Amino acid sequence: xxxxxxxxxxxxxxxxxxCCLCGRRCLISDGGxxxxxVRRNEGGILFTLNYGKAxxxxxxxxxxKPLSHFNPGSLVMSVxxxxxxxxxxxxxxxxxxxxxxxxxxxxxPKEIVKSAKDSQCQGISYTxxxxxxxxxxxxxxxxxxxxxGLFNTFVTNGYMTPEAVRTIAPxxxxxxxxFKAGGDPDFYKSVSAVPSVEPIYESLKELKLNDVHIEITxxxxxxxxxxxxxxxxxxxxxxxxLGKDTPFHLLRFHPDYKMTTLPATSVEDLERAYMTxxxxxxxxxxxxxxxxxxxxxxxCPNCNEAIIKRFGFEITQWNLTxxxxxxxxxQQIPIxxxxxxxxxxxxxxxx
Ligand code: SF4
Numbered sequence: 001x002x003x004x005x006x007x008x009x010x011x012x013x014x015x016x017x018x019c020c021l022c023g024r025r026c027l028i029s030d031g032g033x034x035x036x037x038v039r040r041n042e043g044g045i046l047f048t049l050n051y052g053k054a055x056x057x058x059x060x061x062x063x064x065k066p067l068s069h070f071n072p073g074s075l076v077m078s079v080x081x082x083x084x085x086x087x088x089x090x091x092x093x094x095x096x097x098x099x100x101x102x103x104x105x106x107x108x109p110k111e112i113v114k115s116a117k118d119s120q121c122q123g124i125s126y127t128x129x130x131x132x133x134x135x136x137x138x139x140x141x142x143x144x145x146x147x148x149g150l151f152n153t154f155v156t157n158g159y160m161t162p163e164a165v166r167t168i169a170p171x172x173x174x175x176x177x178x179f180k181a182g183g184d185p186d187f188y189k190s191v192s193a194v195p196s197v198e199p200i201y202e203s204l205k206e207l208k209l210n211d212v213h214i215e216i217t218x219x220x221x222x223x224x225x226x227x228x229x230x231x232x233x234x235x236x237x238x239x240x241x242l243g244k245d246t247p248f249h250l251l252r253f254h255p256d257y258k259m260t261t262l263p264a265t266s267v268e269d270l271e272r273a274y275m276t277x278x279x280x281x282x283x284x285x286x287x288x289x290x291x292x293x294x295x296x297x298x299x300c301p302n303c304n305e306a307i308i309k310r311f312g313f314e315i316t317q318w319n320l321t322x323x324x325x326x327x328x329x330x331q332q333i334p335i336x337x338x339x340x341x342x343x344x345x346x347x348x349x350x351x
Contacts, residue, residue, distance in 0.1 A: 084097040
């Protein structure tokens with residue numbers, strides 16, 4: 001189960017292979033691993049080492065991804081496999097994303113789908129680590145999930161090749177694409193070991209082209225990643241290329257992993273980032289990791305009525321009409337799917 005031939009690679013001379021799954025496009029010599037450490041060249045064949053091995057699985061509300069405009073109130077089975085193609089020094093899942101061993105518990109695609117159905121989930125989310133680098137596992141699971149009537153979502157750093165996007169897109173319903181520090185290329189180089197941010201923008205365009213529902217997050221990091229100019233640039237790019245109705249979540253940073261000396265983001269800075277993004281022309285901006293803040297709510301872009309009220313991951317009030325319109329002015333609100341009334345109030349882990 002754990003050694004599985006990889007998708008999306010090209011054979012080269014001298015038994016080298018070129019991996020075409022993520023923006024790094026590693027050229028890997030015979031016997032060597034890719035940068036992510038979960039793909040290995042054995043005799044000129046590229047194998048994925050984390051297929052069928054989950055390092056985390058549990059039931060989450062969709063709002064935790066975060067996805068605020070996609071099947072609100074639904075539950076997802078969250079699944080992760082080991083590894084990452086980034087080296088973020090602040091990663092809050094570093095124990096599973098940066099583990100040098102390819103660990104995990106056997107959890108085949110069929111079992112994931114069965115667990116999701118048994119747990120009354122409406123979908124599966126490939127999350128916590130980077131789903132791009134467990135593409136084969138996610139792909140097989142997503143196909144089975146679709147057949148079983150479940151939706152699929154990725155929570156991703158977006159560092160996919162266009163080929164990878166086109167491979168998963170037929171089975172992918174939604175993606176949360178996570179930026180850090182307003183997409184500052186120098187930050188990505190020095191803090192996350194990412195040579196170029198361009199592949200993220202390319203894969204976002206490809207996701208849009210393939211009609212995948214997109215929500216964007218941006219982690220606002222005090223001192224080193226809180227430039228309002230950057231946030232303005234990012235919000236403007238989102239408006240121009242993905243549309244002004246694309247939900248944009250500005251997330252509060254918490255010190256973690258190798259970055260424990262920085263403070264948490266102040267609420268004042270988050271509010272500044274919120275106003276900057278709204279002023280750049282985005283209709284749906286949210287603050288994340290600040291439960292109880294009014295910017296967790298959805299406001300009608302036409303009349304400013306609070307149409308969905310939230311506290312943390314919970315919807316506390318739903319004021320939309322049955323055809324997703326503002327009850328005051330009739331403005332159509334872009335929500336994909338439908339409202340679910342799930343009973344579970346808190347996430348729980350299978351392992
Ligand atoms: S997934 Fe990315 S990091 Fe891993 S081997 Fe392929 S190109 Fe390299």
